[in-house]
Amino acid sequence: MRAFVLTGPGEYTVQEVPAPVAAPGEAVIDVERVGVCGTDVELFTGDMAYLQQGLSAYPMRLGHEWSGRVTAVGDGVDPAWAGRRVMGDTMLGCGTCRRCRKGHQHVCEQRQELGVRGNRPGALAEQLAVPVTSLHALPESVDPVLGALVEPGGNALRAARATEALPGDRVLVLGPGTIGLLVAMFLRSAGAEVHLMGRTEDSLGFARHLGFERVWTEDSLPGLPYDAVVDASNAVHLPGLALDLVEPAGRVVYVGLAGAASRIDTRTLALKDVTGVGVLSASPGLDVTIAAYAEGVVDPRPLVAATVGLGEVGAVLAGERPTTAGPGPKIHVDPRLG
Known part of the structure; x- marks a missing residue:
């Protein structure tokens, strides 16, 4: 073969x-x-x-x-x-x-x-x-x-669920690549108000094409309270920014991996009473993702x-x-x- x-x-x-x-x-x-x-x-x-x-x-x-x-x-x-x-x-x-x-x-x-x-x-x-x-x-x-x-979708579904976002909650997704967009799709299907932050106009324009109206660059990001933030990027500084942006008592989900070590200030994590979650692998989310695709929850x-x-x-x-x-x-x- x-x-x-x-x-x-x-x-x-x-x-x-x-x-x-x-x-x-x-x-x-x-x-x-x-x-x-x-x-x-x-x-x-x-x-x-x-x-x-x-x-x-x-x-x-x-x-x-x-x-x-x-x-x-x-x-x-x-x-x-x-x-x-x-x-x-x-x-x-x-x-x-x-x-x-x-x-x-x-x-x-x-x-x-x-x-x-x-x-x-x-x-x-x-x-x-x-x-x-x-x-x-x-x-x-x-x-x-x-x-x-299904495999990238399983990672994204786990990340979306880890936010524990309720209908109407505001969630910011950092990185509008494949995983970030899949996270955004699953969050939208659950009724969250989804915001996406990216770097290039091409990627942000494609996110708009998928129906996401609240898309931003780091410079244009509005100063809104975010109930959860998902880092789906490969940028070294964004894990720290995610922690800075999330609301106190909110949740930060890390599913992206940078090429070098990222740092967060655990004092901020504790003083804001934030829950941080890491996601590796689609394994626990594969069957649920297959069902979501089969039912047309996301396409x-x-x-x-x-x-x-x-x-x-x-x-x-x-x-x-x-x-x-x-x-x-x-x-x-x-x-x-x-």
Whole structure:
């Protein structure tokens, strides 16, 4: 089969590699869609911390936001999985440690992360093998595009829910990228008054196109009381700004990651009686996100600007936008294309 292989920082090739075989407890998937995300870019550039920590290494096969159809199952797997449309959890815990036993496999110390960590090949290939325990079935109303948006959507849904915003509460989302816009969509569906802060007119204009009227730059942000603030950015200074902007007794949710250490003043956290929440991984929110997409609570498909083949992935990771791309922030890959 064909697969996109990252061989070093900025170095890649599309290779013919052996097709996966379902080991006991695994399923083989025909991949239909894969999302390219910021983690993939960091692995492409060599800036990803896992590379320095020895948790990831080249060569690697990227891709952790995916959907497809089960074509084969290994020993010990219910044969009813065959033919089902699915997406899968990125975080693959060891299954035996204390965290896994408590249902927190997404923070397992020994976890593999599909296409990211622990030498588990990712989905930027025509086929993929994964543990069947990581699979989540997709209803017919969740098409391949939506299926590949479940993983980022799960992160966003968890962040939106962590604000504990009630209808009419005012919530500020920092960073109108894929995750930030998904957070905003889930908050809007819950009745919150959503504000978005970004840097470029293109990103803010796209947010307006999605129906968000209260969009600002840092310089134009109005001095309003915010019941919760979600930092979905990669800016080093914004975690501190989020804490400064939130109302006393409010909530700050951190789902974005900067390239360097961010600092907050815990005196402010305590003196304002603010609750701070960190969100890593979509794992606990995948089923709820699938249901939200199936029911039309949110429709994130406008976020996808273009769908390309494996041969165009390297250019996308290097920062090039396809010539036919729309204004959205997300690029999808269909491995069946040239």
